[in-house]
Amino acid sequence: MLPEHWPRWVPILISIFLALLAIGLGLVLEPAAQALRPQPTPTPTLPAIPYARPLSGECEKCHFSREALLASGADPARADEVLIDPASLWTPHGRLGCVTCHGGKGQVADKDQAHEGLIQDLTDQYPQDCLICHRNLPAEFPEDRLRTPHGAIVDAVWEGSPCAVHCSDCHGQVGHGFDPVTGRTVCSMSVCLDCHRERNVPGLTDCITCHIGPHDVAATLDCQTCHTSTERWDQVALRVHPVPLVGKHAAIGCFECHQWPNFRGLDYVCSDCHKRPHTFGNDNCALCHTPEGWKSSAEALVAAATGVPHPVAGREDCRACHGVTGGTPIPEDHKGRTNDTCLVCHAEAPAATAEHPFPQDHDGAAGNCVLCHPGNDFSAYNCETCHAPSGMAEVHAARGISEIANRCTLCHPQGEKP
Amino acid sequence: MSQPHWGWLVAIYLFLGGMGAGCFLVAAAVEWTGERYKHAFCPTTLVGATVPGPLIALGTVLLIFDLGAGKMEPWRIFYMFTHFRSAMTWGIWILTLFIPLCFLYGLVELMHVYPGILAWARRWLAFLPEDLPYRRIKRILCPVGSVFAVGTAVYTGVLLSVVRAIPFWNTPVLPFLFLVSALSTGMGLNIDLSGTIAVGPMERRFRNLPLYHMVFIGGEALLIGLLLLLAFLRGGAAAQSAQMIVTGPTGLIFWVVVVLFGLLIPFLFHAYAYGARQHSLAGGILSGAGIVIAGLFLRYLIVASGIPVAL
Numbered sequence: 001m002l003p004e005h006w007p008r009w010v011p012i013l014i015s016i017f018l019a020l021l022a023i024g025l026g027l028v029l030e031p032a033a034q035a036l037r038p039q040p041t042p043t044p045t046l047p048a049i050p051y052a053r054p055l056s057g058e059c060e061k062c063h064f065s066r067e068a069l070l071a072s073g074a075d076p077a078r079a080d081e082v083l084i085d086p087a088s089l090w091t092p093h094g095r096l097g098c099v100t101c102h103g104g105k106g107q108v109a110d111k112d113q114a115h116e117g118l119i120q121d122l123t124d125q126y127p128q129d130c131l132i133c134h135r136n137l138p139a140e141f142p143e144d145r146l147r148t149p150h151g152a153i154v155d156a157v158w159e160g161s162p163c164a165v166h167c168s169d170c171h172g173q174v175g176h177g178f179d180p181v182t183g184r185t186v187c188s189m190s191v192c193l194d195c196h197r198e199r200n201v202p203g204l205t206d207c208i209t210c211h212i213g214p215h216d217v218a219a220t221l222d223c224q225t226c227h228t229s230t231e232r233w234d235q236v237a238l239r240v241h242p243v244p245l246v247g248k249h250a251a252i253g254c255f256e257c258h259q260w261p262n263f264r265g266l267d268y269v270c271s272d273c274h275k276r277p278h279t280f281g282n283d284n285c286a287l288c289h290t291p292e293g294w295k296s297s298a299e300a301l302v303a304a305a306t307g308v309p310h311p312v313a314g315r316e317d318c319r320a321c322h323g324v325t326g327g328t329p330i331p332e333d334h335k336g337r338t339n340d341t342c343l344v345c346h347a348e349a350p351a352a353t354a355e356h357p358f359p360q361d362h363d364g365a366a367g368n369c370v371l372c373h374p375g376n377d378f379s380a381y382n383c384e385t386c387h388a389p390s391g392m393a394e395v396h397a398a399r400g401i402s403e404i405a406n407r408c409t410l411c412h413p414q415g416e417k418p
Numbered sequence: 419m420s421q422p423h424w425g426w427l428v429a430i431y432l433f434l435g436g437m438g439a440g441c442f443l444v445a446a447a448v449e450w451t452g453e454r455y456k457h458a459f460c461p462t463t464l465v466g467a468t469v470p471g472p473l474i475a476l477g478t479v480l481l482i483f484d485l486g487a488g489k490m491e492p493w494r495i496f497y498m499f500t501h502f503r504s505a506m507t508w509g510i511w512i513l514t515l516f517i518p519l520c521f522l523y524g525l526v527e528l529m530h531v532y533p534g535i536l537a538w539a540r541r542w543l544a545f546l547p548e549d550l551p552y553r554r555i556k557r558i559l560c561p562v563g564s565v566f567a568v569g570t571a572v573y574t575g576v577l578l579s580v581v582r583a584i585p586f587w588n589t590p591v592l593p594f595l596f597l598v599s600a601l602s603t604g605m606g607l608n609i610d611l612s613g614t615i616a617v618g619p620m621e622r623r624f625r626n627l628p629l630y631h632m633v634f635i636g637g638e639a640l641l642i643g644l645l646l647l648l649a650f651l652r653g654g655a656a657a658q659s660a661q662m663i664v665t666g667p668t669g670l671i672f673w674v675v676v677v678l679f680g681l682l683i684p685f686l687f688h689a690y691a692y693g694a695r696q697h698s699l700a701g702g703i704l705s706g707a708g709i710v711i712a713g714l715f716l717r718y719l720i721v722a723s724g725i726p727v728a729l
Contacts, residue, residue: 001618001699008531011461011616015469018611019437022710023430026718 056098056106058114060086063098072111084176093175101129101175123167127157130167145212164199189230214261226254243268247291280340287336305345309378310369318342321370328375362415383408427484429718432574433603434477435513436596437713438470439567440604442520445527446560446567455553457623459531461616466608467527471520474570478513505580509573516566523559526552571600574717584724586649586659592720595641602634603713606684610706619697628692635685635709642676642716655725662723672719680712 002010062068063084070079088094099106103119119125137150149165156163168174170192192210195201207213207223215221221240229235236254238245249257257273259265266272270285274294281288290297315321319339322330330337358381360367372381383392389405396404445466454460482495499514501507529535530552540546575593582588609627613620621627649660663672684705691697 002616008459008461008464009468009528011465011612012468014615015441015465015607015612016472018707018710019434019469019473019607022707022714023433025711026430026714027426 054097056100058109059098059102059104059106060084060089061109062111088176091175096175121166121168123169123171127163127166131157140212142212145214147208147210147212164201169195193230216262245291248293249291280344281338284336288341302345305347308343308346308348312343312348314367315369328377358409358413359415380406381409424484424721424724426718427480429714429721431477431481431484432577432596432717432721433714434473434480435574436571436600436717437603437607437710438474438477438520439516439571440600440602441466441473441608442470442523442567442604443564443571443601444604444608445523446564449556449560453624457617459617461613462608462620464527464531465612466604467520468524469607470567471517471524474513474520475517478517505573505576509570509577512566512569512573516563516570519559519563519566523556523563526550526555526559530556568597571597574600578720578724581724583726584659585652585654585656585727587720587724588656589645589648591641591645591648595638595645596717598634598637598641599713599716602631602638603710605631605634606706606709606713610684610702610709614699614702614706618699619691619702621691621695621697626692628688628697631688631705632685632692635681635688639677639681639685642681645720655727659723659725662725663719666723668719668722671715675715676712676719679708680716684709 062072063082064086066079066083069083070076074082093101097106098104101119101122103117105114105116108114122129131154137154138148139151140147153163153165153167155161208218211223213223225239226236227233228237234253238250254263255261257266269283270289271283274285276283276285288298288301317339319330322328324330324335358372360369362372363386365371369378371385372383374382374385387408392404396402445463448454448460448462448466454463482492495510498504498507498510529550533549536546536548536550540548572593575596578584578587579589579592609620609624610631613623617623624630646660646664649656651657662668687697687701687705691701
């Protein structure tokens, strides 16, 4: 507390003193604070950009109107080249005003005076002006998988070295509609290639100069092995592939089967991608299906299959009779098919043919078809399996009966002895 | 890379502008509520009326000199009065009106405390009346000035928050933070420091004073937290700025000077003072000094850590 006899205005001085003391303390501590503060990367002294939108009124009067341009004596054939869309004023660069980039005198109505000191292309004559704002230019665009030459260009600009590339070469007329900052405008690679060719820029054939390939296959493949277009990445030619890509397989994208980005994860079997929708058969889908069409190829097989000419009941094990050899072997193209797939295509014969004309339990036959139908040939029957022809001929000859071949059932319709 | 253009001069301007506005608002509140007239001598209104003018004027001079043109072509400052879409124009109008108002309020308060000033002035300005209705004059000056004081305090935050190129600043939280901080530093200087030094513990005069202190300190802490949280959530340059403050090279200043001495210790001190209904002289001064110095460093940290977006 201040002594009673001190003037009342002393607190005023004390307050101001304390405020200044705080500031002094801050300023004394400033070197320490500055030492602690991250030191900005020194950059060359930047020229000041005039914030010149209000200073560009006369530019706008002429260059926003074709009629005004022609009235000012502009060449009608070239008027459109210098006609500016008023909407460009609302782009980030357009807001800076015409004279910021193009110089001249934007408040002077006289055309010749207004164009004194005109800068046609700022990025050609004063490229460092672009770098006032665009300081941290990326070396890569990871989302587009592109490398940029920004580093070399910026270094050249700051060093004042000659540089064959200007900002506007790639970024166009940024103040006049084309605004790459928004990312809405995508250049075709042809634009780059044409420019590179004009300027004899080396490394044109080396894709990785500009592109950051997503596939880790450089040891075995070149980009051109698959990619055939400079316009679109997804235009590819399947010049190399472990298995032929035909039918519907030829029409799908690489990464509908392969894992992005390195093509791994495939054993080149159908089950890599397809899930068997039925319980019969095995994972060797190609036994019945083709890439031309999963369903259509199977339906074609079914349509072409013959019916089973004998009852199936009790004979479900088809391969027991229809082996790869024997009387009625399976066709060559059926090899590998499993037993449970036969009836998927081959339907059982109609019931009418199932009425057997001869007792199937004849003398202990017990339904064993092959006894009478060797090789499962149901178009004929043969009694000779049990009844030796020589013996039968002798017995029948003794009774004066000849010509018995294939006529057994004429006299023995039920297999009985006469 | 943090922005290299604004440094201590701007931070000091923001600090002086905010603290001056806060002092004015505290004095105006004491004047308007009649608390000033309950004691023979009220250092709160005397300091709060006379100090803001010089402080804000000094800060404004620093701001003008921080602008390059302020040193080379100071007359260009007048261009700033006509660009009404610019926040700087709003600010320059607020300051242009508020600074004279502060000096006028200070003069009236001094004349009220020292009636001899009017008698002395009448020797040169004979048209002046023998006496002036000081209280009635101040009842007009205080509310009008308070509007401009709030405008000044908010404007110091708006000045930064309109800079879209620096995402950490570009948030509506900043004007609110600077307003609350202005009130807090104003109370710190006007009451904790000056008042305590002049007449002893101020709780004897303003019973709920520690509660107000706690509200403003707590509010300031919440707004600082919100500012940092939003910056971290926004990511990019804003998060980098926040990280620079919290864990970067200036993290020590933030945690020790701003959080410990500027927020935590004063809050605990005032909480104790509110509960015990008393506090020591040294405690009040320490609390006030912490709040004031933290107010300066808070603004410095925010200014210095502004990282512009890369184009």
